[in-house]
Amino acid sequence: MEKIMIIRDSLRNRLKLLKFTLSSFSSFLLDYILFAAFAGILPTAAANIFARMFSAAYNYAVNCRVVFRREENPKTAAQYFSLALFILAANSVLLQIFLWLHIPVYLAKILTEAALFLISWTVQKKLIFARSGSRNLVFEKRAKGYGRTAGLWKV
Numbered sequence: 001m002e003k004i005m006i007i008r009d010s011l012r013n014r015l016k017l018l019k020f021t022l023s024s025f026s027s028f029l030l031d032y033i034l035f036a037a038f039a040g041i042l043p044t045a046a047a048n049i050f051a052r053m054f055s056a057a058y059n060y061a062v063n064c065r066v067v068f069r070r071e072e073n074p075k076t077a078a079q080y081f082s083l084a085l086f087i088l089a090a091n092s093v094l095l096q097i098f099l100w101l102h103i104p105v106y107l108a109k110i111l112t113e114a115a116l117f118l119i120s121w122t123v124q125k126k127l128i129f130a131r132s133g134s135r136n137l138v139f140e141k142r143a144k145g146y147g148r149t150a151g152l153w154k155v
Helices: 002-039 044-067 074-100 105-128
Strands: 139-141 151-153
Touching: 002 044, 002 105, 044 074, 044 105, 074 105
Parallel strands: none
Antiparallel strands: 139 151
16 A cells, blocks of 8 residues: 555656746746847847746746645745746856857757756745645655665655
């Protein structure tokens, strides 16, 4: 029975990660299209900031409703947009570094987004949208019946 529960939990986590990936990718597409549109009329940093503002609002709504199945509320919104500000700052710095390295601007944008994906996933799953009462950051040992200690993150 425990093996079935582990498999079920694993599939749920993979499905949630898939939804997060699709949400992030659709946000990335929106961000990229807006960035390309703004880049023609604004400095690179300003184009990046404006595109990110629109895509962040979209991404928060999708992550709340679809990925983590939570209601939007002021607490998660404040946490999400604090994360978004951090990601924006990191995004802007990384983008400028890639440009300084003479990487073409559109490729630099893609590399920047890919670099920040896992940070965003981890913070949203473990902190912002964590279920109340869950022990998300507690490392549990579940070795019953396996003959060895296996460390698993409780989700």
